[in-house]
Amino acid sequence: MVREALASLLGLEEDIDVVAQVDRGDAVLAAAREARPDVALLDIEMPGLDGIQAAAELTAELPACAVLILTTFGRPGFLRRAMESGARGFLLKDAPAAELAVAIRRTVAGERVVDPNLAAQALTEGKGPLSWREREVLEASAAGSTIAEIARSLHLSEGTVRNHLSAAIQKLGTRNRFEAAKAAEAKGWL
Amino acid sequence: MVREALASLLGLEEDIDVVAQVDRGDAVLAAAREARPDVALLDIEMPGLDGIQAAAELTAELPACAVLILTTFGRPGFLRRAMESGARGFLLKDAPAAELAVAIRRTVAGERVVDPNLAAQALTEGKGPLSWREREVLEASAAGSTIAEIARSLHLSEGTVRNHLSAAIQKLGTRNRFEAAKAAEAKGWL
DNA sequence: AGTATTCGGTGACATTCGTCACGCCGGATT
DNA sequence: AATCCGGCGTGACGAATGTCACCGAATACT
Secondary structure, three states: OHHHHHHHHHHHOOOOOOOOOOOOOOOOOOHHHHHHHOOEEOOOOOOOOOOHHHHHHHHOOOOOOEEEEEEEEOOHHHHHHHOOOOEEEEEOOOOOOOOHHHHHHHHOOOOOOOOOHHHHHHHHHOOOOOOOHHHHHHHHOOOOOOOHHHHHHHHHHHHHHHHHHHHHHHHHHHOOHHHHHHHHHOOOOO | OOOHHHHHHHHOOOOOOOOOOOOOOOHHHHHHHHHOOEEEEEEEOOOOOHHHHHHHHHHHOOOEEEEEEEEEOOOOHHHHHHHOOOOOOEEOOOOOOHHHHHHHHHHHHOOEEEEHHHHHHHHOHHHHHHOOHHHHHHHHHOOOOOOOHHHHHOOHHHHHHHHHHHHHHHHHHOOHHHHHHHHHHHHOOO
């Protein structure tokens, strides 16, 4: 519904045509090949394939198509990953609606459009202090798995898993792994 | 942005006028007193006051104003609580956009508008098997609190808290309280 | 009345979890 | 080359957690 509403809103603009809409990340590339848009407007949370991966596919195959991410959550990690995937802009859904058309025009013109507030936050927080293994175990913890399960799924000893978790917990200043997982997710470090 | 997009979409309809928009739950009542709408279209997740509480306020003070909830997550508990708060309709954001105007018209006409699929699910799952204390401790667990903290905040013994949690864990078929909290939240039993 | 069931509450016990001290390895610093 | 890291891995130990058996009170069933 949101997508349709935004599409018809954009359709009212003189200089913007909505040439395709899809509801799944893994349908983006095919639709873009067909419709050859100047800009692709992508959400991050989508079934099938997330918007960041879809952006990577798009820029790899159709470099002429700029990617503008429009998403609900302004987590710094999202912004960073989106930019690494080749997105040209990053806009939050709680921006005023008038921003959207403006952002699209600027994206087509080759500018990079990013909420400056969010960009500053992403830069200060950096890539996060977690090592690779720590991210892995935290991600598994977030699902509610027990330590033994995590150990098996990663082919590690239980003690090792506890150790990585302990490190992550201390780095994030939390009391247990679930709180740590929540904190990491909130900062986009997952 | 989403609200503005939906508003301008609805403004295109001949028989619908958007008379007010607010971005906070605790601003709903005042705006409604001012604008006297026939229908209030509310999201559930809002800053200040959630849409269900706002619906309760509205129906208490302005019974002439029907409430239609429009939300992202179709958790059965949400539907149940919305109906208990006096909402006349409950619509999901992933319904087609054309549904929205139709739903509004039917709501004004006095009908109750509910996704039948979702209604069936809410009926089968019922109110959930959790007792009140169990809900309380689960809710506290979801935030990542330790058991001692929960015990203090509820003025209970730690053993008691463990016991309620254990009951909830078994009822939900999970291995620890965090998994249980996630499961309960997913089913809208929180 | 009597009884059965459910919920809230407590403490004892075994398991799981988080922390610590330590060893190993590869890369950067000197 | 020697040294110093930082990440990865293991096991041991105390604390937090989940399970159990049990009790009292309120409610429903006969």
